[in-house]
Amino acid sequence: MGMTYVQKLLAKVCGRAQVAVGDVLEPEVRLAMSHENGALVINQFLEIFQGTGRQATVWDPDRIAIIFDHRIPAESSKTAGNQKKIREFVGRQGIKKFHDIRGDTGGICHQLLPENGYVRPGGVVVGTDSHTTTHGALGAFSFGIGATEMASVWALGRILNVEVPAAIKVTAAGKFPKHVYPKDLILHLIGGLSAEGANYKVLEFHGDAIRRMPTSGRLALCNMSVEAGATSGLVPPDAETRRYLREEAGVKDTLDIFGPDPDAVYDQVIEIDVSKLEPQIACPHTVDNVKPIGEVAGKKLHQIVIGSCTNGRLDDLEIAAKILKGRRVADGTRMLVFPASWRIYHKAMDLGVIQALSRAGAVVCNPGCGPCLGVHQGALADNEVALATTNRNFKGRMGNPKAEVYLCSPATAAASAITGVITDPRRNIKTKRLKKGELKI
Amino acid sequence: MANIKVVLKLGDDVSTDIIYPGRFMATVLPAETPQFAFADNAEFNRKLKAKEIPPESAMIAGKNFGCGSSREQAVSCLKGYEFCVVARNIARIFLQSAINLGLNIVICPAIEAAEGDELEIADGKVFNRTSGKSFQAEPLPKARQAIIDAGGLIPYTRKLLTAKGAKNSK
Numbered sequence: 001m002g003m004t005y006v007q008k009l010l011a012k013v014c015g016r017a018q019v020a021v022g023d024v025l026e027p028e029v030r031l032a033m034s035h036e037n038g039a040l041v042i043n044q045f046l047e048i049f050q051g052t053g054r055q056a057t058v059w060d061p062d063r064i065a066i067i068f069d070h071r072i073p074a075e076s077s078k079t080a081g082n083q084k085k086i087r088e089f090v091g092r093q094g095i096k097k098f099h100d101i102r103g104d105t106g107g108i109c110h111q112l113l114p115e116n117g118y119v120r121p122g123g124v125v126v127g128t129d130s131h132t133t134t135h136g137a138l139g140a141f142s143f144g145i146g147a148t149e150m151a152s153v154w155a156l157g158r159i160l161n162v163e164v165p166a167a168i169k170v171t172a173a174g175k176f177p178k179h180v181y182p183k184d185l186i187l188h189l190i191g192g193l194s195a196e197g198a199n200y201k202v203l204e205f206h207g208d209a210i211r212r213m214p215t216s217g218r219l220a221l222c223n224m225s226v227e228a229g230a231t232s233g234l235v236p237p238d239a240e241t242r243r244y245l246r247e248e249a250g251v252k253d254t255l256d257i258f259g260p261d262p263d264a265v266y267d268q269v270i271e272i273d274v275s276k277l278e279p280q281i282a283c284p285h286t287v288d289n290v291k292p293i294g295e296v297a298g299k300k301l302h303q304i305v306i307g308s309c310t311n312g313r314l315d316d317l318e319i320a321a322k323i324l325k326g327r328r329v330a331d332g333t334r335m336l337v338f339p340a341s342w343r344i345y346h347k348a349m350d351l352g353v354i355q356a357l358s359r360a361g362a363v364v365c366n367p368g369c370g371p372c373l374g375v376h377q378g379a380l381a382d383n384e385v386a387l388a389t390t391n392r393n394f395k396g397r398m399g400n401p402k403a404e405v406y407l408c409s410p411a412t413a414a415a416s417a418i419t420g421v422i423t424d425p426r427r428n429i430k431t432k433r434l435k436k437g438e439l440k441i
Numbered sequence: 442m443a444n445i446k447v448v449l450k451l452g453d454d455v456s457t458d459i460i461y462p463g464r465f466m467a468t469v470l471p472a473e474t475p476q477f478a479f480a481d482n483a484e485f486n487r488k489l490k491a492k493e494i495p496p497e498s499a500m501i502a503g504k505n506f507g508c509g510s511s512r513e514q515a516v517s518c519l520k521g522y523e524f525c526v527v528a529r530n531i532a533r534i535f536l537q538s539a540i541n542l543g544l545n546i547v548i549c550p551a552i553e554a555a556e557g558d559e560l561e562i563a564d565g566k567v568f569n570r571t572s573g574k575s576f577q578a579e580p581l582p583k584a585r586q587a588i589i590d591a592g593g594l595i596p597y598t599r600k601l602l603t604a605k606g607a608k609n610s611k
Contacts, residue, residue, distance in 0.1 A: 024584040040469035040513060048598050071467065078467040130511040130534060144511040146538030147469075152598040160594075161537075161584045195454050196505035200533055229505065231533060286454055373463040373510070394458040394509060401462075401481040 002261030004167040005236045006202050009141050012256075013124055021267075023164045030123030030140070032153050033065045035109050037128050039082035042089050044151035058093050059157035065097035065118055066090055067109040071376045072101045072368045107341025107367040110134040110223060110309035114215070115343055117249035121237035122256035126150065126159055131309050131391065133226045136202070137218035138245065139237035139257070144226065165231050166201045166267040168193075172209035174275035179425040181319070182217035183311055183389065183409035185209075185272065186224045187280035191290025192270070199229035201267060204260065209274045210235060215244040216313040223310045224391050227287040236260060279424060282407035285395040293412065299422040302384040303398075304329070306362075306413050307338025308372045311389035314344045314353075316410040321348075321356040323414035323425065329361035330420030336378050337362045338370040362417070374399030387422060389413050442497070444570075445525055445560045449485060449500040456509035457535065461518050463510070471542070474514045475521030489522060497545075501554045502528035507535025513542070520544045527552055527560070527567060540585045541594035548579040 003011065003018070011019045013027045034041050049056035058064055066086060074080035083101075090098045097118060099106055106112075110131055113119050121139030126132065128150045135142035145159070153159050172185060189203075203225045210218065218235045225233030235241070236259040245251040279293040306312070306320050317339060329335045337357050339345040345367055348354045358364050371378025372390040379399030380386055386398055386405045393405035406422065415425035423429065465477040479485050488494050500519075506528035507515060516538040519526065525545040529552060539546045549567045554560060558571035567576045581589070591597035 024582075037466070037469060037512065043470060044595060047595050048602065050599075052599060052603050054602070076467055082467060082469065128511055128513075130509060132511075144534050146511055146513040146516065146534060146541060148513060148541045148594050149537060152541075152594050155598050155602055160597075161582070161588075163582065163584070195508060196530070196532070199505065199530070229508065229532060373458075373466075375463045375466055392456075392458070392509060394456045396462050396481050397458055399464055 001265060002263030004264040004266065005204050005234050005260040006141050006167055006232070007164060007264070008258060008260060009122055010162070010164055012122065019164050021164050021166045025162050025164065026158045026160050027124045027162055028158045029063065029126055029153050030120070031063055031065060031113070031118055031125045032150060033067065033109055033113060033125065033127035033129070033132065034150060035067050035129060036070045036079065036082055036086070037147055038066050038086045040147040041128060041150045041154065042085060044148045045154050048151055048155050058095070058154045061094040062096065064095050064154065065113060066095060067099040067112050068101050068106070069108045070369045070373070072106070072366065075376050103342050105342065107343065108309045108312065108369060110219070111313065111340035111344065114138060114219060115249055115341060117245060117251040120245070120251065120255060121241060122258070124159065126153060130226050131223050133230060133232045134219050134223040134309060136222040136225070136232045136234040137215060138241055139235065141232055141234070143232045163200070167204045168198055168201055168268045168270060169266040170203055170205050171207040171269065171271045172205065172274050173207045173271065174209055174273045176209065176274050177277065179411045180274070180277050180279055181409045181411060182213060182220045184277050184280045185274055186221045187282050187290050187407065188277060189270070189272065190224065190228045190282070190288050191280070193228040193288070195227065195286055195288040196229045198225065201230060203228070203230045203233045205233065205235045211238060211240070214315070215240060216315050219313070220310050227391060279409060279412045279426070281412070281422065282393055284393055284404040284406065287391070287393060287407065293422065293424045296406070297422050297424055299406070300385060301333050301387050301416055301420055301422065303378065303380060303386040304333060304335040304413050304417040305338070305371055305378065305386060305388035305390060306335070306410050307340065307370060308390040309340060310391040311410050312338055312340030312344065312367070314347050316389065317344070317348050317353050317357070318351065319410045320414035321353040323411060324360040324362070324417065325356040327360055327418050329417045333417060333420040335362040335417045336371060337364045339367045341367050371398050373397060387413055387416050442525070442562045445497060445499045445562065447501055447554050447556050447558045447560065448494050448498040450554070450556045451500060451502040451506070453503035454505045454508055455502055457507055457512050457515035458509055460507065460515040461512060466512060466514065469514065471517035471520070474518040477514070478518035478522065494522065496523040497525060499525045499527055499560055501552060502526060504529045506531045508532040513538050516542050516544050525562070527554070540581065540588055543589070543593045548581070549576050550579065552576050
C-alpha cells in the first residue's frame with residue numbers, strides 16, 4: 001500500500017520499509033529548537049541527570065538551536081535572568097546554533113531556522129513552540145512539543161512515542177486573484193476544517209498553486225496548520241525547495257528530495273480553487289471563526305500589526321509598503337511592523353520598504369514576536385480592536401482579555417491601516433496622496 | 442477516584458492562553474506557575490490562591506482542551522493544584538505534556554456535568570453522582586503507559602539513559 005509523505009519520511013528515518021498510521025516510533029531528531037522557554041528545558045534537563053552520577057551533557061550540540069525572540073530586548077529582569085541562564089548553558093554545552101539579541105543575525109525562530117539552512121527535507125524537527133509546524137514547508141516532519149519532552153530529546157537524541165499521523169491532502173489549484181494571498185488560503189482552510197479538524201493529523205499540501213508558491217508563502221501555510229490542530233503542515237519538497245535552500249539558505253550538501261507514493265491513502269482530500277478566493281478575516285476569539293472580508297469590512301481599528309513568524313517576511317513587507325507608499329496611517333489607528341528577521345529588515349531597508357512604512361506612520365520595531373502573544377510590546381487597552389497578520393486571536397492574546405484581535409493578510413492589514421477600518425485591499429482606496437517631494441525614497 | 446467535585450465548567454477550544462496567559466510566561470519553574478492559573482478569570486484565580494478549592498477537584502472541558510501554544514506552564518499550573526481535567530478531547534501537545542508531568546486527565550467524549558456535581562472515576566468510566574449518569578472514558582494512548590508508570594517523563598528518561606548498555610543516538 002502506498003505511503004503519504006510523512007509515512008515515507010518516518011519509514012526512512014526509522015530504517016523501515018513500511019510504516020502504517022498509528023504505528024508508534026522513536027525517530028531520531030535532526031534538529032531540536034527552543035527559544036526563551038529553553039530556561040525551563042534546562043531546568044528539566046538537569047533534573048533528568050540528578051542522582052545518575054552522569055554529567056548533564058546534551059546528545060549533540062550541533063543539532064540544537066536556541067533563538068531569543070519572544071521577549072527581545074528583555075522586558076523584565078526575570079526574562080533577562082532566563083536569557084542569561086540560557087546563554088551560560090549554550091556556552092557550556094557548545095551549542096553553536098544560538099541566536100542572541102543582535103541586529104545582524106537575530107530574529108524569529110521560525111524564520112531563522114529556514115534562512116540559515118538549519119532545516120532540510122526528510123528529517124524530524126521538534127521545537128518547544130507550537131508553530132514549529134512551519135518547517136514542514138521545507139519537507140521536514142516538524143512539530144511542537146512541551147519543554148519536558150524537549151529535555152528528554154536533549155538527553156536521548158530521539159523523540160519517544162511518535163504515532164505515525166494520518167494525512168489530509170489539500171490540493172490548491174489555480175492562480176491567486178490580485179490582493180489574495182497564501183494567508184487567505186490558510187485562513188479559509190482553517191475556517192472549513194475547524195480548530196480541531198486536523199487534530200493528530202498532518203496537512204499535506206499539493207496542487208499547482210502550491211508548486212508556483214514561493215517558500216515564504218509555504219512557510220505561512222505550514223505555520224498556521226497548527227491552528228486547525230494539525231501536528232504539522234507539509235509541502236513535499238520540489239524545485240522551489242531546492243532553489244530556496246541553495247540560493248537563500250546557502251545549503252550546499254545533498255538534499256533528500258522525495259514525494260508521497262502516487263497510491264498513498266489519505267484520511268480526507270480537500271480541493272480548493274484559489275482563483276475563487278476572497279480576502280479572509282479570522283474574527284475573535286478563535287482562529288476558525290473565518291469570514292470573507294465583505295462580512296466584517298468597516299470595523300473600526302485601533303491597532304494594525306504586520307509581522308510575526310506567519311507574515312513578517314520580505315514579500316509580506318513589500319506588499320504592505322506598495323499599498324502604503326505615499327499614504328498615511330489613519331489618525332486614531334496605530335500601526336506596528338515586526339519583520340521576521342534582521343536579514344529581512346536589512347533587505348527591506350535596501351529596497352526602501354522600511355522607509356515607506358515608517359514615513360506612512362508605521363512604527364517599525366525590532367524583529368521578534370512583538371505583540372503577537374501579549375508578553376512584550378503593543379498591548380491593547382480595554383475594548384480596543386486590533387487587525388494583525390499574526391496567527392492567533394485567542395481571548396487575551398494581545399495582552400488584554402477585554403480587547404479583540406482579527407487576523408488577515410498583509411495586504412488587508414495595509415489597506416485597513418490607511419482607512420482605520422477593516423478594508424478590502426481590492427477596493428480602490430481614495431485617500432489623499434502625499435504631495436510630490438514629501439516622500440524621498 | 443470518588444467524590445471529585447466539579448469546580449469549573451469550560452467550553453470548547455480552551456487555549457493555553459486562557460489557562461496560562463502569555464504575559465506570565467517569563468515564570469517557568471513548575472513550583473511558581475500555579476499562581477497564574479486562569480489569571481484572566483479573576484474570581485477563580487483568587488479562589489485557587491486562597492486555597493478555597495481542594496486538591497483533586499475536577500474541571501470539565503469541551504473539545505480541543507489545551508489547544509494553541511506549547512507552553513508547559515499551562516500544564517504545570519494545573520498540576521500544582523492536583524486538578525483532574527475531564528475533557529471531551531484534548532489537543533496533542535497538551536495531552537503529551539500532561540502525561541509527561543503526571544497531570545490527571547480523562548478523555549470522556551460525551552461527558553455532561555455542571556459546576557457543583559460530584560464525579561466518580563473508575564474502570565474507564567466517569568459516573569456523575571449528581572445526575573446519576575455514567576459516561577465512557579477513552580483509554581490514554583497505550584504507548585504512553587510506560588511514562589505514566591514511571592511517574593512522568595523525567596524519571597522515565599532517566600531510566601532509559603541509565604539502562605545497561607544505553608547510549609545516546611547520534
